[in-house]
Amino acid sequence: MKSRQGQPVRSVLITAPSLIFVALLASCGGGDDNSSPGGTLQLQGASAGCSALSGKTLTAAEIGLPTTGATIDSAALVASTATGNTEGEYCRVMGSINHVDPAAPAIKFAINLPTNWNKRMLQSGNGGYSGVLSPTSGTVVVIGQGSTMPLASGYAVYGDDGGHQTPGASFATNAEALANYGYMHIKKSKDVAAKVVAWYYGDGQLEKSYFAGNSTGGREALTAAQRFPADFDAVYSAAPTMFWGLRMIGLPIGKLMYGTPGGYINVAKQQLIQAKVLQACDSLDGLADSIVSNVPDCLAKAPETLASLRCANGADTGDTCLSDPQIAVVNLIHEGLTLPYKMAEGLNRYQGYNILEGTTFAPESGLQLGSSPTLLNPPPLAGNGYLFGQATDWVRNFVTKNPNLDPLSFDIYNPGVYQQTLIDQTSIVGAYSSDLSAFRARGGKIILLQGLMDTAVSPNATIDWYNRVVIKMGAAAANDFIRFYQVPGLGHGSGPFQPKLDVYTALDTWATTGKAPDVMVGTDIVAATAGRTRPICLYPSWPRFNGGDPNSASSYSCATQ
Numbered sequence: 001m002k003s004r005q006g007q008p009v010r011s012v013l014i015t016a017p018s019l020i021f022v023a024l025l026a027s028c029g030g031g032d033d034n035s036s037p038g039g040t041l042q043l044q045g046a047s048a049g050c051s052a053l054s055g056k057t058l059t060a061a062e063i064g065l066p067t068t069g070a071t072i073d074s075a076a077l078v079a080s081t082a083t084g085n086t087e088g089e090y091c092r093v094m095g096s097i098n099h100v101d102p103a104a105p106a107i108k109f110a111i112n113l114p115t116n117w118n119k120r121m122l123q124s125g126n127g128g129y130s131g132v133l134s135p136t137s138g139t140v141v142v143i144g145q146g147s148t149m150p151l152a153s154g155y156a157v158y159g160d161d162g163g164h165q166t167p168g169a170s171f172a173t174n175a176e177a178l179a180n181y182g183y184m185h186i187k188k189s190k191d192v193a194a195k196v197v198a199w200y201y202g203d204g205q206l207e208k209s210y211f212a213g214n215s216t217g218g219r220e221a222l223t224a225a226q227r228f229p230a231d232f233d234a235v236y237s238a239a240p241t242m243f244w245g246l247r248m249i250g251l252p253i254g255k256l257m258y259g260t261p262g263g264y265i266n267v268a269k270q271q272l273i274q275a276k277v278l279q280a281c282d283s284l285d286g287l288a289d290s291i292v293s294n295v296p297d298c299l300a301k302a303p304e305t306l307a308s309l310r311c312a313n314g315a316d317t318g319d320t321c322l323s324d325p326q327i328a329v330v331n332l333i334h335e336g337l338t339l340p341y342k343m344a345e346g347l348n349r350y351q352g353y354n355i356l357e358g359t360t361f362a363p364e365s366g367l368q369l370g371s372s373p374t375l376l377n378p379p380p381l382a383g384n385g386y387l388f389g390q391a392t393d394w395v396r397n398f399v400t401k402n403p404n405l406d407p408l409s410f411d412i413y414n415p416g417v418y419q420q421t422l423i424d425q426t427s428i429v430g431a432y433s434s435d436l437s438a439f440r441a442r443g444g445k446i447i448l449l450q451g452l453m454d455t456a457v458s459p460n461a462t463i464d465w466y467n468r469v470v471i472k473m474g475a476a477a478a479n480d481f482i483r484f485y486q487v488p489g490l491g492h493g494s495g496p497f498q499p500k501l502d503v504y505t506a507l508d509t510w511a512t513t514g515k516a517p518d519v520m521v522g523t524d525i526v527a528a529t530a531g532r533t534r535p536i537c538l539y540p541s542w543p544r545f546n547g548g549d550p551n552s553a554s555s556y557s558c559a560t561q
Contacts, residue, residue, distance in 0.1 A: 053196065053199065067097050072196070088115065091112070091200065099176060101175070111157075111193050112158065121158065122211070125215075131167055133159055136157045155210075182428035213237065215492070239449070239451060244343070249391070257329055293542045293544070314327070345430070359491070395410050440473070447503055448483065542560075
């Protein structure tokens with residue numbers, strides 16, 4: 001078994017947004033002027049000002065990328081006393097950004113305008129293939145990070161549906177919808193939101209503009225910094241799906257699991273893998289707690305760990321070991337995907353996952369390897385595995401435009417006539433550029449987080465991107481505008497350690513005062529261990545237990561060896 005090409009294993013926090021919208025009231029009626037106003041709305045109290053927004057329009061010229069304009073469909077004031085509302089009084093604006101291609105869907109957006117505004121606006125990122133409005137109010141459980149959108153703190157918070165309103169990836173058969181999902185919706189929504197903010201509060205009042213997102217939203221955050229550096233002062237990116245290798249690797253995993261005799265790894269064996277890893281690595285960080293924090297030393301043990309899992313002679317003898325076809329699955333997940341051709345940014349490799357460094361792909365991971373020995377059509381994310389299921393949806397809609405394609409028949413290593421499509425699409429739906437010089441030059445800041453136990457986004461892919469930025473821009477320059485955090489024990493919405501972090505305050509403080517965040521403290525929200533604290537260390541360090549109370553962050557130090 002090869003090493004991970006000298007790639008040290010690091011970690012970061014991720015976030016798959018899930019939101020409860022609270023107290024969304026019915027529209028309070030439209031204004032009688034349907035033209036785009038040339039200046040500030042003259043407000044006569046929040047309610048009148050909110051109502052006056054309804055029916056307003058923007059022209060295509062007011063939006064920086066191609067559209068046929070935008071319309072505010074409704075605007076309703078949500079009272080601070082409304083049932084369930086903990087955000088304070090705000091104006092809830094809903095609208096549509098109109099397509100150019102008549103066959104393309106519109107972009108639906110929502111903007112929450114607090115009466116007690118702090119002169120900042122925050123764009124909220126999407127999740128998965130989008131298709132629903134991103135969170136803009138209420139309690140948000142981002143992957144592993146209990147947090148709330150900062151509407152109650154005075155931020156004007158806005159978001160959209162990524163440019164379509166359908167579940168799954170079927171939208172990608174339309175070129176405009178694909179481009180909107182890839183990057184265009186970010187700029188289009190930002191331009192609309194900025195205009196609405198100026199109408200509501202007055203021209204020239206906005207001081208800071210931020211983007212925050214997890215998973216797909218994490219990719220969008222980096223896209224915002226890379227493609228639209230003049231539009232954002234700072235971004236928060238967690239578990240970014242920045243390279244489509246994330247989707248590609250699911251196909252060969254599925255082939256080994258379901259297209260190779262004896263390749264399927266049942267749940268008992270999935271749990272066995274993690275048990276063996278914990279036996280070898282759990283105490284390397286000074287504490288046996290089912291969390292592998294010292295991933296570099298555990299990575300060095302990976303060949304030995306994998307060998308200990310192999311059945312005698314490679315034949316399947318039950319749930320206490322892995323056969324050679326099952327070992328091949330683990331090896332692919334761990335080593336990652338290497339292609340014989342190059343994608344955007346010269347990439348031909350998607351870094352492997354930490355399956356031999358403490359990550360479980362069993363059902364408790366939330367996004368598992370698969371619980372059914374039978375291949376279904378379409379492959380369900382739980383039954384046949386998250387990575388394989390998502391890859392099937394992707395290759396059918398993004399690549400081949402064939403909703404009936406047998407995913408086992410598609411050879412990602414030799415895609416034939418689809419190779420150029422794959423290359424082109426990684427330019428549209430990708431955020432792997434290492435050149436953020438324009439964003440840094442305008443004073444932009446990035447907080448980047450990744451969980452080490454992620455089973456959706458490989459933490460090593462996030463590490464690889466960060467290291468590319470360091471190589472491209474230099475370590476001092478990278479440190480000047482990026483803070484990269486690793487979180488052992490955190491998965492993509494699960495894991496034994498899921499920290500609550502006040503990233504919004506850290507981001508705003510850095511952007512407004514220049515004071516960069518250092519080691520942060522995360523408070524666990526896992527029910528069984530709720531309230532324990534641990535340091536959230538900057539890459540490449542990890543939390544070493546020094547003795548004392550294991551539930552107190554003061555008992556740990558951030559170590560590199």
